[in-house]
Amino acid sequence: MKVKVLSRNPDDYVRETKLDIQRVPRNYDPTLHPFEVNREYTRALNATKLERVFAKPFLASLDGHKDGVNCMAKHAKSLSKLLSGSCDGELKVWDLTKHECVRTLQAHEGFVRGIVVRFCGTSFFTAGDDKTIKQWKMESPGYGEEEEPLNTILGKTVFTGLDHHQKDGVFATCGQQVDIWDEQRSSPIRSFTWGVDSFSAVRFNPVETELLASCASDRSIVLYDMRESAPLKKVIMTMRSNTVCWNPMEAYYFTCSNEDYNLYTYDMRFLDRPITVHMDHVSAVLDVDYSPTGKEFVSASFDKTIRIFPKDGGRSREVYHTKRMQHVICVKWSADNKFILSGSDEMNIRLWKANAAEKLGVLTPREKVAVNYSQKLKEKFQHHPQIRRIAHHRHLPKSIFHQTKELRVMKEARRRKERNVRKHSRPGAVPVVSEKEKHVVTVVK
Amino acid sequence: MASPGKASVSDSHVGKKKKPPARYWQEETDGEKKGAEDGGRAAEEEPRTQKPKQEEHQREGKRFISGKSDPFPGPAPIPEDRLQKFKRKEKTKKHRRQHYKLRDIITRSEEASEMAQKQAARFDILLPEDAGFLEGDEEEDTYTISQEDIADAVDITSGAKYFNLKLSQFGPYRVDYSKTGRHLLLGGRRGHVACVDWQSKQLMCEINVMESINDVKWLHSETMYAVAQKKWLHIYDSNGIELHCIRKFNDVLRMQFLPYHFLLATASASSFLKYLDVSVGKEVTAICTKTGRLDVMCQNPHNAIIHLGHPNGTVTLWSPNQKEALVKMLCHQGGVRSVTVDKSGTYMVTSGMDKKLKVYDIRALKPLQSYFLPAGASCLSLSQRGLLSATTGDVVQVYKDVCNTPVTKPYMAHRVRGTAWGLSFCPFEDVLGVGHGDGFTSMLVPGAGEPNFDGLDANPYRSAKQRQEWEVKALLEKIQPELISLDPCELGQVDQATFQQRHQDRVQALVSVWKNLIVLLDT
Numbered sequence A: 001m002k003v004k005v006l007s008r009n010p011d012d013y014v015r016e017t018k019l020d021i022q023r024v025p026r027n028y029d030p031t032l033h034p035f036e037v038n039r040e041y042t043r044a045l046n047a048t049k050l051e052r053v054f055a056k057p058f059l060a061s062l063d064g065h066k067d068g069v070n071c072m073a074k075h076a077k078s079l080s081k082l083l084s085g086s087c088d089g090e091l092k093v094w095d096l097t098k099h100e101c102v103r104t105l106q107a108h109e110g111f112v113r114g115i116v117v118r119f120c121g122t123s124f125f126t127a128g129d130d131k132t133i134k135q136w137k138m139e140s141p142g143y144g145e146e147e148e149p150l151n152t153i154l155g156k157t158v159f160t161g162l163d164h165h166q167k168d169g170v171f172a173t174c175g176q177q178v179d180i181w182d183e184q185r186s187s188p189i190r191s192f193t194w195g196v197d198s199f200s201a202v203r204f205n206p207v208e209t210e211l212l213a214s215c216a217s218d219r220s221i222v223l224y225d226m227r228e229s230a231p232l233k234k235v236i237m238t239m240r241s242n243t244v245c246w247n248p249m250e251a252y253y254f255t256c257s258n259e260d261y262n263l264y265t266y267d268m269r270f271l272d273r274p275i276t277v278h279m280d281h282v283s284a285v286l287d288v289d290y291s292p293t294g295k296e297f298v299s300a301s302f303d304k305t306i307r308i309f310p311k312d313g314g315r316s317r318e319v320y321h322t323k324r325m326q327h328v329i330c331v332k333w334s335a336d337n338k339f340i341l342s343g344s345d346e347m348n349i350r351l352w353k354a355n356a357a358e359k360l361g362v363l364t365p366r367e368k369v370a371v372n373y374s375q376k377l378k379e380k381f382q383h384h385p386q387i388r389r390i391a392h393h394r395h396l397p398k399s400i401f402h403q404t405k406e407l408r409v410m411k412e413a414r415r416r417k418e419r420n421v422r423k424h425s426r427p428g429a430v431p432v433v434s435e436k437e438k439h440v441v442t443v444v445k
Numbered sequence B: 001m002a003s004p005g006k007a008s009v010s011d012s013h014v015g016k017k018k019k020p021p022a023r024y025w026q027e028e029t030d031g032e033k034k035g036a037e038d039g040g041r042a043a044e045e046e047p048r049t050q051k052p053k054q055e056e057h058q059r060e061g062k063r064f065i066s067g068k069s070d071p072f073p074g075p076a077p078i079p080e081d082r083l084q085k086f087k088r089k090e091k092t093k094k095h096r097r098q099h100y101k102l103r104d105i106i107t108r109s110e111e112a113s114e115m116a117q118k119q120a121a122r123f124d125i126l127l128p129e130d131a132g133f134l135e136g137d138e139e140e141d142t143y144t145i146s147q148e149d150i151a152d153a154v155d156i157t158s159g160a161k162y163f164n165l166k167l168s169q170f171g172p173y174r175v176d177y178s179k180t181g182r183h184l185l186l187g188g189r190r191g192h193v194a195c196v197d198w199q200s201k202q203l204m205c206e207i208n209v210m211e212s213i214n215d216v217k218w219l220h221s222e223t224m225y226a227v228a229q230k231k232w233l234h235i236y237d238s239n240g241i242e243l244h245c246i247r248k249f250n251d252v253l254r255m256q257f258l259p260y261h262f263l264l265a266t267a268s269a270s271s272f273l274k275y276l277d278v279s280v281g282k283e284v285t286a287i288c289t290k291t292g293r294l295d296v297m298c299q300n301p302h303n304a305i306i307h308l309g310h311p312n313g314t315v316t317l318w319s320p321n322q323k324e325a326l327v328k329m330l331c332h333q334g335g336v337r338s339v340t341v342d343k344s345g346t347y348m349v350t351s352g353m354d355k356k357l358k359v360y361d362i363r364a365l366k367p368l369q370s371y372f373l374p375a376g377a378s379c380l381s382l383s384q385r386g387l388l389s390a391t392t393g394d395v396v397q398v399y400k401d402v403c404n405t406p407v408t409k410p411y412m413a414h415r416v417r418g419t420a421w422g423l424s425f426c427p428f429e430d431v432l433g434v435g436h437g438d439g440f441t442s443m444l445v446p447g448a449g450e451p452n453f454d455g456l457d458a459n460p461y462r463s464a465k466q467r468q469e470w471e472v473k474a475l476l477e478k479i480q481p482e483l484i485s486l487d488p489c490e491l492g493q494v495d496q497a498t499f500q501q502r503h504q505d506r507v508q509a510l511v512s513v514w515k516n517l518i519v520l521l522d523t
Helices: A036-053 A365-380 A385-392 A397-421 B004-008 B030-044 B051-059 B079-084 B100-126 B147-153 B462-475 B495-523
Strands: A003-004 A060-063 A069-075 A080-085 A092-096 A100-106 A113-118 A121-129 A132-137 A151-154 A161-164 A171-175 A177-181 A190-192 A197-206 A211-216 A220-225 A233-237 A239-248 A255-258 A262-267 A276-279 A285-290 A297-299 A306-310 A318-320 A328-333 A339-344 A348-353 A440-444 B131-135 B163-166 B171-176 B183-188 B192-197 B202-208 B213-218 B223-230 B232-237 B242-250 B253-258 B263-268 B273-275 B282-288 B296-300 B305-309 B314-318 B327-330 B336-341 B347-352 B356-361 B368-374 B380-382 B388-392 B395-399 B412-415 B420-425 B432-438 B437-446
Touching: A003 B432, A036 A365, A036 A385, A036 B462, A069 A113, A069 A328, A069 A339, A069 A348, A080 A113, A092 A113, A121 A161, A171 A197, A197 A239, A211 A239, A220 A285, A255 A285, A262 A285, A297 A328, A306 A339, A339 B242, A365 B253, B131 B253, B147 B437, B171 B213, B171 B420, B171 B437, B183 B213, B192 B223, B202 B232, B223 B253, B242 B263, B242 B273, B242 B282, B253 B296, B263 B296, B263 B305, B296 B336, B305 B336, B336 B380, B347 B380, B380 B420, B388 B420, B395 B432
Parallel strands: A113 A161, A161 A197, A239 A285, A285 A328, B213 B253
Antiparallel strands: A003 B131, A060 A348, A069 A080, A080 A092, A092 A100, A113 A121, A121 A132, A132 A151, A161 A171, A171 A177, A177 A190, A197 A211, A211 A220, A220 A233, A233 A440, A239 A255, A255 A262, A262 A276, A285 A297, A297 A306, A306 A318, A328 A339, A339 A348, B163 B437, B171 B183, B171 B432, B183 B192, B192 B202, B213 B223, B223 B232, B232 B242, B253 B263, B263 B273, B273 B282, B296 B305, B305 B314, B314 B327, B336 B347, B347 B356, B356 B368, B380 B388, B388 B395, B395 B412, B420 B432, B432 B437
């Protein structure tokens, strides 16, 4: 007879010395691993719950301004520097690693309306309510030297916004009209007007570097090409936009933050309807900034909260608020995609984590694997009701919670009324207007 | 998915003319395209067996300097049956009207799943052990070969796995092996309980509980076990210390432990089926089955459903979420004596008072085979590799491959010293443990055990530290009892029923509104 009985050599299965790692032989046969879906679901549930447990996004508060923070600028080359300008004309340069202010200078009398760092990182420009644009050196002045701007340009009207070109020595300001300036000249090389009396923000497109967008007070967003002599086109909406921000990865998408509590992402080629309407704030949205990956953006609102939206999602994935943070005026997403900076009108700049449950610092390879695994599990089971309920749950301040409910009731009432009117009138008399088209009045070329 | 594999290997510029890069509108030759795809996939995969194959992929479709072409182009083929073993679901059919994003997500996830299945199938080659076998000579029938002959013919460690424990004082013994197969629990009718590491013959504990014992069962690891004593259910530590006496569970006749749910299911003489969560110590449900004394019980390891056999010939299937049986099957003309289910949850083998042994397909609920045994089988057990052991009185018979093909003669047979009372295959060994009136016999059954265990699931060679880590992870992924149902993959499917129901409700609402409108317009 031929016989073989299963006999294992323990030397193959047990480690040789205490200093070795344990041996773990693997067999991926599915019958040895029953209940795959259920176990993965339980792991996903645990991962979601732990994410909520570890979601502590607030990192630090940068204290020092004597008036509300009006605008901020990221350093073009360094991740640890931040510039902020306040409503009393003071400009501070912060070191984010030490949470300290390293340099203070009195930039303007009146509000500092815009700060932008030149692409090379050696100097920066500020524009203020005293009708001046000043260029400053990035290095602090040496011992005994006074803080002096490199260059001062006097304008005729108040400037309300400032942005610099990505590659050339050209910058744009907006006030009563949008001007393009050359750094060496003291008068604008080109001015764009379109019958509007004031503009609130101007931005250069980071990808198609010759394009600009600006928000005008006639509830419109105007697009320009620097090489042309007249503006390209504009889209007029139902309410005014406060700021506009271009998507750093997609050349033709920009997002504007509007007074009607929403943000709109437009494709600049098709301005007749927005690509997405982002609805979640309960008060006017004041500022918006994209993440360097282009997949998400952060918005600051008058309702004392910051929200992070996915670029194609109508609802926010995250909301940050603190009892001490009042109306948030400006917000920036750091260039390493990890941090969010918010400046509010109670004179503080707050540093937040972009992913609230992320562990900062260097992760060991096992930690990275575990993080990736739980991320994938959460993604896989995100639509299951229990997991969705836990993942979406956020604590909101009472005022905002009640305000959202109230807004929902109001919207529902309006919708019901419109439905009733349509039901009781001639078919076709009241056309169905989609949510996206509702907010655009017209596009003018 | 461009072919990074092709690009990552540095172009050997020798003898090659520089081609302009291929554009997407230009047709590629089939072979090159296939080589590019496979090369891409190979470059992405965790290379364990891929490094020699990668070169093959790059060269596929290209000529070598010598002018010869690759005799084995493309990746190594995977045998179809091995691929079938790892196959999960069929690909979902995509509607034309689906959103393009959804279609994209589904396609991508299915591609990733297929790749994972192929990788797992390829990894099968690297499994270290092979299953056992017993083949007789030309006229010799394998069931005539005695255990002593087998023990002499194999090596000394395997020979030591055949042993008898003479324990005639304390009554017929119930047997249970722990999930890793390392530890053995013996419970005698008259109160003797012993737990042993049977491979090293080390006695862990031995106590007499001074009461009659109906059943013994290991809990999740070798640290705790449950003993169903005459009155109540007791839980002991592996040192023999009594940890709990659970008075709510009275007159327990049979127990089954569901390892991934940490549930101990108990069947009592008063026809109650009760579930106890051993991690938190709470009774999950108590189901009054109203079917009389429950002394035939087994679990389906694939979906954690409990099978109960009844004296009227029916087998009923229970889950803790329903107060009624999920399925009631009439299996035998007399009472059911024993039930067992295989590890993949496909086949159920039952034996009854009508001396028949029947095999059912439990997923389709259809009878497959029916055998006549001259004396009926009092205990049944299925091994990990599909061997069935059946005992009648003091004879133990093992049948090979009972479920698929009709079987005419047993694979092995052995006579034990007393009437067999408990039967259990050892999980990763070629061993069958029989508890009988004269003690315990461990017999060799070549080909019964799964040769390759998974270290992360049940590792017979784990250290105490590994066991503790495993226990924590197992507790974290403990499945809630609400998820126990006939189809364990229910969570992975779209809930069409609820969607249809909601859709119908909406349609009904709209229809009624329309009807009211018509009535209003008419009047």
